[in-house]
Amino acid sequence: MGVALYQAKAEFFRMLGHPVRIRVLELLQAGPTPVRDLLAELEIEPSSLSQQLAVLRRSGIVTASREGSTVVYALAGAEVADLLRTARRILTGLIDDRNVLLAELRAASE
Structure with a gap:
């Protein structure tokens, strides 16, 4: 793969790198959603939502x-929904691994 492709991938993941944008995408998994409903769910300023959208x-x-x-x-x-589901599975695995390690650390210190 060429450098341009890696740059495009980096820009794609950077675009996903904001909590509000991720939350919007998760909300949209349920189907098309009016802006007013997104605002009600997110409880942020309309101008902030507008920027992220x-x-x-x-x-x-x-x-x-x-x-x-x-x-x-x-x-x-x-x-997009597939990507979000995959991200949740990866994150769940990472958190589970950390919880196991934390339990082992706590058990070792008792």
Whole structure:
């Protein structure tokens, strides 16, 4: 693989590297969601959500459509949901490994 491909991958993961963006993507796994519902779930300022949605939209990972005066966001493809599920499995494994180590450390100090 060329350097440009690694750079593109790095930019993709950097785009995912914000807690609000990850939460938005997780919420969108349930299906297309109006901005007002995202705001209610996230409990952040509208301007903050707007910034994060713009990053996701520019990257092509989400789509936006208008239904009357309401803007509705959706995942651009099922692969995004697959990626989030994979990330949860990896994170769960890492946490489980740390919990085992922590239990062993506690047992050794007793």
